[in-house]
Amino acid sequence: MQDLKGFLDEKVNLYNRPGFIQNDPISIPHKFTKNQDIEISGFFAAILAWGQRKTIINKCNELFQLMDNAPHDFLLNHEEQDLRPFLSFKHRTFNDTDTLYFIHFLSWFYRNHESLEEAFMIGWSEEENAMGNILKSFHEYFFHLPDSPPRTRKHVATPARKAACKRINMYLRWMVRSDNNGVDFGIWKRIQPSQLICPCDLHVDRVARKLGMITRKQTDWLTALELTERLREFDPIDPVKYDFALFGLGIEEKF
Template identity: 35%
Template sequence: MELKTVLDNLYASRSSRHLANDPLSFCHRYRTAEDREIAALVASSLAYGNVKIILRSLAAVFAVMGDSPRRFVETFEPAEGLQLFAGFKHRFNDGRDLCALFLAARTMIEEADTLGDYFLGCYDPLADDITPALTEYSARILAFDYAPVFGTPVIPDDSYFPFFFPSPAAGSACKRLCMFLRWVVRPADGIDLGLWKEVSPAKLVIPVDTHIHRIGRNLGLTARRQADWRTAREITAALRRLDPADPVKYDFALCHLGISEGCDGSVRPACRECPVAELCGAERP
């Protein structure tokens, strides 16, 4: 069977069970685009590590943010936020980093009304993909004034806040930023949100985590061993040949082969039922 047929069938198999096991599920709690884009920024920023821990951390954060993430960010005061999130810890990000993220979101909507409009100020529709847009977007955000959070105009060395905004220019795969963009740019299809219609889905780059990197190698989408920006673009280029208008449509389903279906690179009995098994290059015993 051809790769496109296999992946199109996999795309069609996405389900609410997969969504419930994904940080994107928090965005679906809200009805307005303004709330959903803020929820997407927060949820994607913390989407690293074990999925159970991610969901637990996000549940705690959104419980404090209340029924409108947009209103929470609009009225966010760093001094109060530092008290609210004093005990917060998600792996190496702490309450200060989270408050800096809220301050960044507040600054963006103060300057451009929505996160989407702010991103458009960095976006070049004539560029091959989102590489230059993400580079400028991260640089601008890291240049905001975070003294109300950190007590100094320079982000301190012991803060992992810059981890939220990596740059393609440094070679990072920018997994969480690419995931954020997939959520808000791709058409609303029951999974992704379709909020930023001015950005073309054709320009997106796939979010490369351990699952996408491993499965991408097994399917022959890349031969690269390092999960970096070059690899992300290489996998995207291979998928673009299957769907030029929407290459990252396959990301959610491919990723959940690992997140929800247990694919970890080892050959198991479950491989017999895997929808991509016949094309998978994983070594057989």
């Protein structure tokens, strides 16, 4: 185990650096300085993060150009006619109906709250294993408005459907993890890094299996928990830093 920890620590140091940002969807929130803009752009970037990374980044840039590259201001102050250009926005199965509901919810939310972190506090507790409840509660809250389209629910994963929740876990890593390396933002303080669950995307899943860190055959919520438990053996305070190592090995080194 010590050999594996040393190997992964080395890869964390290699990939948890500003050079990682440019070709990754995290580059989108790094374009902003205001916390609310970071939260909003990061949320959209994470939700849209499937497919080729270059395409994801291009679609996010397209989306925020429609908001004059000031998403928080747009959400608070847009008028009905300002929504028309979004009728042509689409990324894979995320279409105009989904886009407009996301804007609707976030506009409503930011008129009543300072930070999107508050939406994740509904199911929060100090327990290390609180993330399942946090994500279930967030999903229910996000879609509690009367006109939420049933089709849009699939775009915000929940452990209630046994999903691995890779994109929402990635978003939380961005917002919660805090170090001096300049990749993750660490602007949310109530959820602790020790509570985060490793985003189990295709590359992470493949590398973790090669390293013998996952035994479950399928990739679901329990798989993400299994991997995170292994990572906590290496660093119980900040287990999800190893996402950099596993992802970097998978996508950069084709491990």
